[in-house]
Amino acid sequence: MIKTVIFDWAGTTVDYGSLAPVIAFKKAFDRAGINVLDSEIRIDMGIAKWDHIGKILAMPRISEQWKEVYNRLPSEDDRENVYGLFQESLINHLKISTELKPGVLDAFQYLTAHHIRVATTTGYTLEMMNIVRDSAAKLGYLPELVVTSEDVAGQGRPSPAMIKTILSQFSINELQSVMKIGDTVVDIQEGKNAGVITVGIIEGSSLMGLSEAEYDRLTEDEKILKRREVRTTFENEGADLIINNMSELPDVIETLNASEEVTNG
Structure with missing residues (x-):
């Protein structure tokens, strides 16, 4: 689960x-x-x-x-x-300027409603994160724990140090109960190095590198091509799962949990 x-x-x-x-x-x-x-x-x-x-x-x-x-x-x-x-x-x-990506608030509310704890890692410094965290909180997104490389003696990604700090603070022993979601190659590397489930997000990612307006202006065929390019990069990095956008996260979690119930049953 x-x-x-x-x-x-x-x-x-x-x-x-x-x-x-x-x-x-x-x-x-x-x-x-x-x-x-x-x-x-x-x-x-x-x-x-x-x-x-x-x-x-x-x-x-x-x-x-x-x-x-x-x-x-x-x-x-x-x-x-x-x-x-x-x-x-x-x-x-x-x-x-701090804006939530589409679907983030709904996904966060789903996680909260299902008693799934939310934490974060980042390449930002603590000073930067304090600004972003406070702005995001005003928009309704408030993770329980925010970890930066400054909390782990400068061991940034792809080191698993930030994730390991979260695992320790949350007293987590079962790594397959943890999902790391990110938009870059080093996000996936960080998660894999920590031994947790890794999820790449395609739309609005750094790998795609387009603003929301730029992405929306693409034709449907162009969007398919762009998504395919990013998906291939995540696949090559060994991401366990790949989602187009945050609206797909609840279904992914439901499917994972259901498959585990079948296996254990």
């Missing part, structure tokens, strides 16, 4: 398309005089933001740009500077 669901945040339950961090990364690098592409940012989406900055700076194209602008390769001080710019930009954005 599913007793606990662990959600990601941006791209999963809030921020359709996980656009806020992409915008913040671009602004931070722009202010440093460096052009970074959306596709380059999304490669490592979901990991701790300090680690993410380091990954971007290590990309050959970005390193070459940095060398052209500053006549040297980026240093740790440069990483600190870009990280500071990123934090400033993202926090300013989060203060004015």
Whole structure:
């Protein structure tokens, strides 16, 4: 029986398309005089933001740009500077804009009604999460436990440390009673490393990388193609289950629970 669901945040339950961090990364690098592409940012989406900055700076194209602008390769001080710019930009954005993705509130209410506990992990810092959590709570979405990498000595995804903290605090021993839902490759890796059931969400995901308006403008054939591309990525990562959107979650849980009852019966 599913007793606990662990959600990601941006791209999963809030921020359709996980656009806020992409915008913040671009602004931070722009202010440093460096052009970074959306596709380059999304490669490592979901990991701790300090680690993410380091990954971007290590990309050959970005390193070459940095060398052209500053006549040297980026240093740790440069990483600190870009990280500071990123934090400033993202926090300013989060203060004015936090929206739940379609179906999230209904799914949360279903989980609450069925006494399924809700927790979250994230690539956001504690400061960022405090803003998002408070804004989401005003919209009716209030997970019982919010864990960041700062709660586990900086061990961000794909480390299972954040999930293990939740398992410990909830006194969970049966890993197959826990479901981790996310919109990135590292969400699935995090869940698999923790030994829990992993679920990839397609629409509004960072992997798809489209805003809600952009997705809605697609033809039905284009939507099918986009969903198929994201589904294939999740399948290649070994996701246990894949849903198109949050409205499908209750049925997925009901099916899992029913199959377990049959097996145990």
